[in-house]
Amino acid sequence: MSTTGIRTAAATEIPAHRDGNVLRWLGAYSASAVGDNVFYLALSWAVVRSGSPTQAGLVMAVSAVPRALLMLGGGVVADRFGPRRVVIGSDAVRCLAVFAVAGLLLVTSPGLWLLAALGFVFGTVDALFMPAVGALPARITGRHQLARVQGMRGLVIRLANVVGAPLGGLGVALGGSAAAFGIAGLLFAASLPLLLSIRIGKLPAEERARGGRTAWSELGDGLRYIRRHRVLAPLMVVVALADLGFVGPLNIGLTLLAAERGWGASGMGLVLAGFGAGAGGSAILLTVRGWLPRAGLLLCVTGTVGAVGIGAVAYVPSLSLAAGVALLVGLLVGLTGALAAALAQTESDPAYVGRVTAVVGLVSLGVAPLTYPLTGWAVGVWGTAPVFTASAATCALAGVYGLCSRGLRTAELPTAPPRT
Numbered sequence: 318m319s320t321t322g323i324r325t326a327a328a329t330e331i332p333a334h335r336d337g338n339v340l341r342w343l344g345a346y347s348a349s350a351v352g353d354n355v356f357y358l359a360l361s362w363a364v365v366r367s368g369s370p371t372q373a374g375l376v377m378a379v380s381a382v383p384r385a386l387l388m389l390g391g392g393v394v395a396d397r398f399g400p401r402r403v404v405i406g407s408d409a410v411r412c413l414a415v416f417a418v419a420g421l422l423l424v425t426s427p428g429l430w431l432l433a434a435l436g437f438v439f440g441t442v443d444a445l446f447m448p449a450v451g452a453l454p455a456r457i458t459g460r461h462q463l464a465r466v467q468g469m470r471g472l473v474i475r476l477a478n479v480v481g482a483p484l485g486g487l488g489v490a491l492g493g494s495a496a497a498f499g500i501a502g503l504l505f506a507a508s509l510p511l512l513l514s515i516r517i518g519k520l521p522a523e524e525r526a527r528g529g530r531t532a533w534s535e536l537g538d539g540l541r542y543i544r545r546h547r548v549l550a551p552l553m554v555v556v557a558l559a560d561l562g563f564v565g566p567l568n569i570g571l572t573l574l575a576a577e578r579g580w581g582a583s584g585m586g587l588v589l590a591g592f593g594a595g596a597g598g599s600a601i602l603l604t605v606r607g608w609l610p611r612a613g614l615l616l617c618v619t620g621t622v623g624a625v626g627i628g629a630v631a632y633v634p635s636l637s638l639a640a641g642v643a644l645l646v647g648l649l650v651g652l653t654g655a656l657a658a659a660l661a662q663t664e665s666d667p668a669y670v671g672r673v674t675a676v677v678g679l680v681s682l683g684v685a686p687l688t689y690p691l692t693g694w695a696v697g698v699w700g701t702a703p704v705f706t707a708s709a710a711t712c713a714l715a716g717v718y719g720l721c722s723r724g725l726r727t728a729e730l731p732t733a734p735p736r737t
Contacts, residue, residue, distance in 0.1 A: 332607065333462040333469065338516050342453055343466075345511035347473045349408060349450070352504030354481020355488065356415060356439070359497030362489050363422070364432050376429065380436035380443075384682060387444035392675025393535045395449040400456060400671060401517045405509065407446035412505035414438050419498035447682070451674035455662045456517045461608065461731040464659040468603025471655050475597045539672030547724030548613070548664045549673060555719045556657055557680045559620055562711030563650060564681075565692035566627060567592065570708070573693070574631055574701045584636045591640040595647020596654075603655050613719070613728030616656040621716030623649030628709030631702045660728055 333339045357380075364376045395403050418435050454466045488497030530538070543549045575585035609615060626646035633639045658677070665673045695704045719725045 333458050333465045334604065336458060336462070338457050339454070339462070339466060339469075341511045341514050342457055343469055343473060345404075345408075345508035345515075346450060346470065347476065348504045348508040348511070349446075350473055350477035351481045351484065352411075352501045352508075354477050355485035355497060355504065356411075356501040358482055358485035359489065359494050359501060360432060360436060360439075362485075362497065363494035364429065366494065367426070367429055367432065376433050376436050379433050380440040383437060383440040384443045384447075385679065387441060388448065388679040388682070389536055389539075389672070389675050390532065391445040392448040392452075392539065392672035393532050394445055395452050395671030395674070396539070396668060397532070397535065399517065400449040400452040401512065401515055403445055403449035404453060405512045407442045407449065408505050408508050408512065410442050411439060411446070412502050412509070414442075415498050415502040415505065419495045419502060422493070422495035422498065447678045448671050448675035451658075451678065452662075452671040453515075453517070455665070455667060455670045457515060459731075460663045463662045464603050464609065464612070464656070464730050465607035467655045467659045467662075468600045468605075468607075470658075471600030471651065472597065472604060475593055475600065478593070536672070539669055540676075542666070542669050543673060543676060546664065548660065548728045551719060551722035551725040552657060552660060552664075552728075553676055553680070555617070555620065555715045555725065556677055558715035558718065559650075559653065559712050560681050561688060562624070562708045562715065563627065565688035566630075566705055566708045569692045570696060570701060570704055571630075573696045574705070577701055578636070580636050580639075587636065587640045588630070588643045591643030592647040595644040595649070596651030598648050599651035599655060602652065603659075608730055608732065609656070610729070612656050612660060612730045613725045616653050616660070617716045617719035617726060619649040619656075619716075620653040620719065621713050623653060624709045624712035624716060626709075627712055628706045631705035656730075659730055660725075663731055664728065 360376070360380070391403075414435060418431065421431065454463055454470075458466060484500060485497045488500045492499075543553060571585060571588060575581065575588070578584070580588075603609070623646050626642050626649065629642050630639055630646070633642055661673055661677055662670060692704060692708075695707075
């Protein structure tokens with residue numbers, strides 16, 4: 318089965334950081350990612366202003382539920398209709414929905430039902446958007462450039478996290494939730510012309526011929542394809558275990574740890590900054606290098622060593638040491654995640670990239686957040702240190718499982734051709 322026929326010869330030779338097609342995708346993804354951060358800040362602010370914190374949590378859950386339930390279907394849609402078409406349609410719907418609510422907020426004070434409906438629409442569209450935007454790189458550049466693209470994407474995610482919240486806060490300060498929603502809508506609108514200008518390769522004839530089936534059968538085909546694949550099957554297990562072990566401590570456990578140690582919000586922010594700086598460093602490494610040897614083995618080793626650091630955060634005696642450990646963990650875990658994403662795309666048959674991306678997204682964005690209440694409950698019963706230790710053990714299990722899988726342990730990224 319061909320895995321290179323969908324790319325042009327030019328895309329194969331041009332490094333991703335000099336490829337205008339990739340840079341247009343990256344610009345569109347940047348605008349959309351910052352818009353996401355602004356949108357969710359505006360939504361949470363509007364709900365808190367209109368109701369209680371409990372109602373705010375419920376509205377945010379309304380946004381998350383359809384994303385988790387429909388993510389796998391979004392992968393089928395991306396593979397069936399093409400990721401570029403799905404991304405453009407999704408961003409257009411998000412843009413129109415956000416502008417519509419911004420307009421209503423200017424002239425009236427709609428109830429929570431409108432904000433909940435917006436959250437539901439956004440979450441539903443996200444279930445289509447996320448697999449498609451993740452599948453696009455494999456259709457716009459060569460396989461040997463996908464690791465570099467994942468590094469560039471990681472940098473964009475860090476930038477969006479840093480820029481999005483302050484930009485949304487500025488919008489709220491200047492014109493309330495309506496202004497913040499308007500900024501988000503403008504960012505989504507800015508991504509559309511860039512997306513429209515992207516050139517995307519076509520699937521070979523033998524892969525297009527797989528069409529004509531029902532969406533349900535295509536979903537089953539995709540899951541069976543992953544289950545039988547010597548690299549993708551163990552990779553999905555590793556990603557799932559790593560996310561289940563890492564997400565809870567980072568998002569909930571760290572807040573409780575900072576309160577327990579008396580670090581305060583500024584101390585928690587310093588530790589989070591360490592995580593972010595480390596992850597940004599790993600993204601820069603992949604962006605500059607574009608390829609790392611023995612990627613499968615490196616993924617497993619960095620994940621295992623990073624797990625030790627996750628557990629150590631709860632035991633170090635000072636805030637400065639905790640921030641230093643967090644920096645190391647961010648570097649290792651960030652590299653693990655970027656390599657996992659690159660291997661998922663380079664190992665996937667082009668006809669299945671959307672569904673493979675959807676499975677990865679389902680674990681990261683749908684299943685892993687379910688550990689939040691469990692983490693909070695466990696900390697209340699046993700304390701932070703045992704919970705961080707258990708989470709670290711789960712992450713270490715991911716690395717050990719990967720090391721025990723010959724297919725994943727020996728997996729390699731495609732070697733970059735000589736530079737021209």
